[in-house]
Amino acid sequence: MSTHIEASEGDIADAVLLPGDPLRAQHIAERFLENARCYNRVRGMLGFTGTYRGVPVSVQGTGMGQPSLSIYATELFRFYGVQKAVRVGTCGALRADGKLREVVIASGACSDSALLSQRFGRLHFAPVADFALLNAARLAAEREGVPCRVGLVASSDLFYDDNENWRLWAKYGVLGVEMESAELYTLAARFGRQALAILTVSDNVATGEGIGAQERENGFDAAARLALEAATALPAQSAGNDNPGSKPAECGV
Numbered sequence: 001m002s003t004h005i006e007a008s009e010g011d012i013a014d015a016v017l018l019p020g021d022p023l024r025a026q027h028i029a030e031r032f033l034e035n036a037r038c039y040n041r042v043r044g045m046l047g048f049t050g051t052y053r054g055v056p057v058s059v060q061g062t063g064m065g066q067p068s069l070s071i072y073a074t075e076l077f078r079f080y081g082v083q084k085a086v087r088v089g090t091c092g093a094l095r096a097d098g099k100l101r102e103v104v105i106a107s108g109a110c111s112d113s114a115l116l117s118q119r120f121g122r123l124h125f126a127p128v129a130d131f132a133l134l135n136a137a138r139l140a141a142e143r144e145g146v147p148c149r150v151g152l153v154a155s156s157d158l159f160y161d162d163n164e165n166w167r168l169w170a171k172y173g174v175l176g177v178e179m180e181s182a183e184l185y186t187l188a189a190r191f192g193r194q195a196l197a198i199l200t201v202s203d204n205v206a207t208g209e210g211i212g213a214q215e216r217e218n219g220f221d222a223a224a225r226l227a228l229e230a231a232t233a234l235p236a237q238s239a240g241n242d243n244p245g246s247k248p249a250e251c252g253v
């Protein structure tokens with residue numbers, strides 16, 4: 001039991017999917033997991049554990065924004081020993097050619113958040129995805145015929161951004177804006193765990209197009225499937241417990 005998660009030790013799997021919306025966590029558990037059991041209802045931030053193709057997997061809501069995700073990801077890494085964390089969420093495309101419902105696999109996440117400056121001061125840290133998870137997700141997308149792009153996203157603290165910071169990110173090739181991935185990648189580095197974000201384009205910031213609230217809640221099964229395939233594809237590559245630094249991916253030659 002931790003401050004925001006009422007699960008007992010052993011209730012949460014090594015691999016966890018992290019949707020922002022707790023109702024999406026319930027949807028993923030009901031649609032994709034076998035024998036799913038709810039382990040958390042604190043603050044309505046639902047968490048479930050079941051199996052996917054026989055492998056234990058959990059799915060935990062994180063809420064919106066980096067401070068909220070930070071609480072859940074820290075507790076999962078620190079108190080429940082979670083090894084692989086895969087965010088499944090939405091993003092706004094930043095380029096006019098970014099298509100609604102397309103999947104963006106975030107190789108790295110820029111941010112405007114004070115969380116990074118609180119930790120690193122005048123230094124800059126580059127929050128990046130775990131390569132093995134990213135590669136597994138990309139291969140699953142190829143196998144399942146899911147159109148996807150791999151590239152940078154930006155995790156902003158502002159959903160309603162009067163300054164339109166996204167324009168500068170777009171100029172530098174950032175594919176999408178969302179609100180959580182940079183903190184997830186930073187925490188994974190801090191705890192020496194594996195993390196990835198798989199995002200479905202729910203709107204296009206450049207053109208103003210978007211999809212409805214109902215589809216946002218339940219319509220992203222392709223990304224959830226890729227996340228489950230990636231999270232269960234390989235054994236965890238964790239270097240161990242608290243702060244060993246993340247382990248570099250090994251490439252066979």
Ligand code: HPA
Nearest residue numbers: 090091092159177178179
């Ligand atoms: N901004 C921030 N987060 C988002 C957006 C957006 O436009 N779309 C989906 N998540």
